[in-house]
Amino acid sequence: MGRAFEFRKERKFKRWAKMAVQFTRLGKEIVMAVKDAGPHPETNSRLRTAIQNAKAVNMPKDRIEAAIKRASEKDASSYEEHIYEGYAPHGVAVLIETATDNINRTVANVRSYFTKAGGSLGKTGSLDFIxxxxxxxxxxxxxxxxxxxxxxxxxxxxxxxxxxxxxxxxxxxxxxxxxxxxxxxxxxxxxxxxxxxxxxxxxxxLSSTEIGEEDAADILKLIDKIEDDDDVQAVYHNMA
Missing domain, CATH: 3.30.70.980 (YebC, transcriptional regulation domain)
Structure with missing residues (x-):
């Protein structure tokens, strides 16, 4: 019974942690949408989409409204969107979408993730064929x-x-x-x-890379590390 309780507790914690990450990313998307075309969803299609996506993952209404209000303030932080492309170990291509208020911090973090995992960061557009x-x-x-x-x-x-x-x-x-x-x-x-x-x-x-189960664990470890970064919005890879 004790093990079953701990298992349920761990699953609940992971679910809440994942939800918190989703809320943070959607909050950023709402802020960027408001900065881009104003706080009114009826005239701002990007904001309308962000709100729909937020509701789909049960983001509280007051949190959505707070993000819109915060973004509308004159001194509110703004985010820049940047794409990073590189290769993880075993030749797997990885593309990362970020939204950041500190580009130097973000690029340094992303580069370190690749380097420590034995991969390499490439130039923008280097993975357009993938x-x-x-x-x-x-x-x-x-x-x-x-x-x-x-x-x-x-x-x-x-x-x-x-x-x-x-x-x-x-x-x-x-x-x-x-x-x-x-x-x-x-x-x-x-x-x-x-x-x-x-x-x-x-x-x-457009193309995928076949690797073994043991090598796949290395890739997934790197992807998990990248996804834990607060500046990261999405991570894509071509591992089959």
Whole structure:
């Protein structure tokens, strides 16, 4: 019974820790959206998307409103977005998206993660042949939504792929993928259809690297270290 309790306690702690990281990243996205186009979601599509994404992970309403208010203040901190690209051990490509108020701190941290793991940081754009930026929208499967019909209706929005995947809780999730350039078109079309979606610009791998289980542990250790950094928004890799 004691072991079972400790296991549940550990899982709960990890879940809360992950949620805290999500809230921090979404809070930054809200701040950047407000700085970019103002505090009103009805006229700021980036902010509207950030709020939708925040609600999807149960970020408290007062925390969302506080982030918007904080970003609207004249002396509020602003964040710069930077991309870092490099190779982890065993030839695995890694791309990191960051949002930082101290670029020197961020680049020093990222470089140290790669160096200590036996990898190397590369130049911006060096992994363009591996990662392609795509617009990705997700929503929970609704029995009232005919996916075949929806697929046809979304072609005008630039639909490239529509498929169903499982989330971490085992729920069926509809995934819609378009080009980077069609983000706004698809977002508007989905909003007109009344679908509550999460939306994100993601990096899709065009090629993958096969490695063994033992080597994969080295990669995952590095990725975990990078993801723990407060300046990091997202990490992508091409490990199969």
């Amino acid at each position: 990662f392609q930026r795509k617009s990705v929208f997700r929503f929970k499967v609704d029995e009232e939504v005919d996916l075949e019909e929806l697929e046809l209706e979304l072609i005008d929005g630039g639909l490239e792929e529509l498929y169903v995947e499982d989330d971490e809780e085992g729920n069926d999730i509809v995934v819609i993928q378009t080009s980077f350039e069609d983000f706004g078109n698809m977002q508007k079309l989905l909003e007109e259809k009344g679908l509550e979606v999460t939306a994100k610009l993601e990096r899709i791998t």
